[in-house]
Amino acid sequence: MIDGRELLYVQIQRDLRTKIETGQWPIGTKIPPEPGLQKTYNASRGTVRRAIDELARQGYVVKRPGKGTFVRSTSPILQKSLDELASFTQQLTARGLMPTTRLLSAGRVRAAEAEGRVREGFGITSEAEVIHIRRLRLGDGVPLAIQSVYLLPAFCPGILEEDLSQLFRLYETRYGVRINVADEIIRVGRAAEDEAALLEIASGDPVVIRDRISLTQDGEPFEVLHSVDRGDRFQYRYQIVADSTRLT
Numbered sequence: 001m002i003d004g005r006e007l008l009y010v011q012i013q014r015d016l017r018t019k020i021e022t023g024q025w026p027i028g029t030k031i032p033p034e035p036g037l038q039k040t041y042n043a044s045r046g047t048v049r050r051a052i053d054e055l056a057r058q059g060y061v062v063k064r065p066g067k068g069t070f071v072r073s074t075s076p077i078l079q080k081s082l083d084e085l086a087s088f089t090q091q092l093t094a095r096g097l098m099p100t101t102r103l104l105s106a107g108r109v110r111a112a113e114a115e116g117r118v119r120e121g122f123g124i125t126s127e128a129e130v131i132h133i134r135r136l137r138l139g140d141g142v143p144l145a146i147q148s149v150y151l152l153p154a155f156c157p158g159i160l161e162e163d164l165s166q167l168f169r170l171y172e173t174r175y176g177v178r179i180n181v182a183d184e185i186i187r188v189g190r191a192a193e194d195e196a197a198l199l200e201i202a203s204g205d206p207v208v209i210r211d212r213i214s215l216t217q218d219g220e221p222f223e224v225l226h227s228v229d230r231g232d233r234f235q236y237r238y239q240i241v242a243d244s245t246r247l248t
Contacts, residue, residue: 012041012051020060020071029071031061088137088145089166101165102136104146104198108153116226117185118150121213123221129153133164136198143199144233150224167223177216179223184212188231199230206231 019025032040037048052069055061062072089099111118112126119126131151137144149167151159156175163170171177189209196203212225 008041008043009047009050009054012037012043012048013054015041016051016055017058017060020055025071027071027073030068031071033068088147089168098140100138100141102138103164104134104136106131106133106160106164108132114150114224114226115148116150116211116224117213118224121150121221121224122152124152131156131159133160133167135164142233143230145227145229146195146198147228148226150226151222155222171222177222179214180217181219182212182214184210186210189228191228195228199228201230201232208234 016031025031031037031052034045034048034052037043037052038045041048052061052063056063056069059073060071061069063069093099108129109132110126111122111124111128111130114130114132118124118130122128122130124130131153133149133151135147135149137147155177156171159170159174162174168179171179187209189207190204191199191201191207193203195207196205199207201207208229208231210225210227210229212223212227213221214223214225216222
């Protein structure tokens with residue numbers, strides 16, 4: 001149903017996405033050509049093309065020159081800009097997905113037992129104690145990432161008694177901390193057996209591993225993140241800028 005209060009390309013994109021997600025158009029299906037969609041939705045070519053381009057950006061379809069546009073996936077591929085600092089909840093919500101969180105464990109561990117850049121980020125010894133919050137992050141019920149968050153107990157007293165589903169919001173409302181800057185290292189790996197079980201992929205499938213140190217508005221390290229993301233559900237985008245000081 002077309003809603004005059006909403007941009008037409010958004011409505012077309014949503015309707016096409018529904019056909020894909022509900023299985024009306026299985027993976028590999030060639031979707032109707034643009035002229036046919038123009039008639040169906042009484043829309044201009046530019047409007048239809050914009051809707052299809054958005055579906056392609058989200059990973060639902062792929063355009064094959066000279067052949068048409070085909071269904072690629074029934075679940076979206078999340079595109080993340082490397083210069084974008086946003087919570088997982090914000091990222092999924094912006095792409096029309098329902099974010100949910102499953103708490104796997106929460107407690108205190110020695111820094112020596114932590115994954116990622118904990119000792120580097122906090123400048124602590126291996127015997128120092130840190131808070132460890134391990135969560136499974138999902139979008140529309142699909143597991144997308146296993147995230148381990150590490151915090152210094154002195155900076156967030158009582159946090160283990162709080163709702164741990166949206167940590168960025170908790171940092172601001174409970175502790176007055178806003179994450180402004182982060183230093184992140186990204187590498188590609190393969191899912192261990194326990195990780196694969198949680199992410200509902202095969203053991204050894206590609207995963208993206210992110211190790212991030214997040215700083216407060218005062219430039220102090222507050223959170224260290226170790227995240228294992230599904231390799232088939234994320235794309236990372238970055239912009240390359242020429243060095244203007246270089247002589248040609």
